[in-house]
Amino acid sequence: MEALESRPRRRFLNYFLGSSLGAVVVSFLYPVIRFASPPLIPEATTNQVEAGDTSDPLLMTKGFKIVRFGAEPVILLKVTDTEYRAFSATCTHLDCIVGYQKERTRIFCNCHGGAYDLNGRNVSGPPPRPLTAYKVNLLAKGSEPAKIVVSKA
Amino acid sequence: MIARVGKWLDDRLGLSTIVELGSHKTVPVHRYTVFYYLGGMTLFFFLVQVCTGVLLMLYYRPSANEAFESVEFIMTVVPFGWLIRSIHSWSANLMVFFAMLHLASVYFLKAYRPPRELTWVSGVFVLFLILGFGFSGYLLPWNQLAFFATKVGTDIAGAVPFIGHWMVRFLRGGDRVSGGTLSRFYGWHVAVLPAITCVFLGAHLALVQLKGMSVPPSCKEEAGKRQPMKFFPQFALRDLSGWLFALGCLAALAALFPWELGEKADLFAPAYENIRPEWYFVFMFQTLKLVPGGEIFGLEYEAIPILLFGALGLLLMLVPFLDRSAPGKGKVWSIVGAVALLFVIGMTCWGYMSLLPLYVVILSGILLLLLAFITRGGRRSEN
Structure with missing residues (x-):
């Protein structure tokens, strides 16, 4: 019980x-x-960086270089002698860093073969979105090589 | 004197009970007996990893500024450092290889059937842990390959719905792959994963002892006719000679093909040409390469194979609960397994097509022939 x-x-x-x-x-x-x-x-926001000048050997030979934009890699392209373009260098597919294939005039990611045109548009391979564009300004001073300034578009 | 010490220990530890138990342990003999050695071989490479890993910890420094230099120091200055590190890398690869062979043989011989479901589940879990070891260990030398492999590998977690972003940050220790990621991966590689592995590997080994070796349904008759092999000393000695042979192979591989170190990771450099992960991830890497960019219902295309691979991993773990067919039946599961295996091998070959050396093809051919020969040999001796 x-x-x-x-x-x-x-x-x-x-x-x-x-x-x-x-x-x-x-x-x-x-x-x-x-x-x-x-x-x-919180990261310090970067709005513009100086990316060397037009006589940079990397730009002269390979036609591109990766610029530190705060903690972000940005790819700076030399399209013609007077025209420079900049895009986020982070591939929109899986976060690799893209490079420039001068002979095929395209931005290319070696990780999974993603390709972008010179406007940053994803044209072939796996990337789902275009690369974010940045603004490039050339500051010419007399006969010296112009300074390159990359800023947020 | 030795006998007295033995007696003293026996009185306190009850060793004779263990010896008595061990002396009754037998291994069935039939034409597939050779596959019983694969798990032991994987265990051997795991033990080599533990020993060499502990040694490497004496010099390795897990920070972005020192990691690469410390591995360089190990490879060039520390006496036999090149040997220890190369053995660690080679043994890691062989461990994954044998774990996969072990899994395939257990799968196709249907050793996961009742009452061994939990042995299978714990085994698959250990395989995933081994892959986790591979992935986390890969970053530690802090070279270019490590950097990009980790960038891609952690970004993949972002495909998981709802918690993807949190997972990426959790894995990386922040928004980006950085020095913080390195210390995190080091912690997992040398503490978290080994602790979890101890539990699951222990359970796996205990279950194997508890349930004994599974005899494939097709070999029941043959195993009944032939005298089972005693575990001590017959099987154990065969196991040991295999281990000795493997140790010789490891030393030869480490001496003839020391593991490369590559270039130090540069967080601001494009990925180099022909970059690819370790061979056991190549099938996933190649699949990701083939999926075009796009979106469907807000889900990026690349997320689809990632989620599928995740689901397949889970499915693999649940195989014993899904295949409820009677012994000797269940061909469907063998076909599914064969298709999956062909997919993995095919994609891996495709991934290496640009630089697959001929000797790899020839070596794998010889290995397969050897396996076929051994299994046939067993069948002949039965007749």
Whole structure:
């Protein structure tokens, strides 16, 4: 008789013990998961960078160079002697850094074979979106090679 | 004296019970017995990884400014550093290779049937952990290949709906692959993954002991007729001689083909030509290359194969619960497995088409012939 009476009480105690154990586990796990998730760190916004001048040997020979735009890589292309273009160098497919194939006049990603035209449009291969364009200004000063300034469009 | 020490230990540890248990352990003998050695071989390479990995930790420094230089130091200055690091890299590849062979043989011989479902699940989980080791270890030398492989590999997680972005940040330790990613991957490679692997590998090995070796339905009769092999010493000695041979191969590979270090990672350089991941990821890499750009219902095309591969991984783990056919039946699953295997091999070959050396083809041909010969040999001795 007594055993029967104590059953609901035992069940209640078991339930209580179980849920407090669960709460302990959660109170351990929550800070661990939050700790392991990297905090958001605001980055200094970059609006423009100087990218050397038109006499840069990389631009002269390969026709392109990768410029540091804050933490972002930006590809600077020499299309003609007077025309320069800049795009985000991060492939829109899976985050690789693109390069320029001068002989085929296209921007190309060696990782998965994605190709963009010189307007940054994705023309073949896996990339889903075009590359973001940046503005290029040439600051000429007399007979010296012009300074290249890349800025957000 | 030795006998007295033995007696003393036995009184305290009960060693004789273990020896007694071990002496009863047998291995069935039939034409596919050779496949029983594959798991042990994988275990051997895992042990080599643990030993060489611990040694590498003595000199390796997990930071963006020092990682590459410390590996260079190991390769060029530390006595036998080149050997330890090359063995670590070669053994990693061989471990993946044998784990895959082990998986394929268990799959096609249907050893995952009841009561061995959990052995299979734990085994597949260990294979995924091994791939995790491969992926995280890949970044540690902080070279160009490592940098791009990690960029792509972590970006892939972004395809997962809803939590994709969080996963990418979690894996990278921030928005970009940076020095923070390196310390994170190091932590996983040397602490988190080994801890999880210990649990699952332990469970896997315990289950193998508990349930014994599975005899394929087609070999039941043959195994019944032939005398089973004692585990101690017959099978164990065969295992050990295999391990000794593997150690010799590792030393030869490390000495003749030391692992390259490449160039230090440059966060502002285009990916170089013919860049590709380690061979065991090439089939996924090649598939990703073939999927064109575009969007359907807000889902980018590239996400489709990624999610499919994820689903297939899960499916692989659940095979024992899905294949409920009677012993000797269930051909469909063998066909599905064969198609999957052909896909993986085909895509891998395609991925290497530009530079597949002839010797790889010849070597794999010889290996297959050898396997066929050994299994046939077993059948002949039965007649």
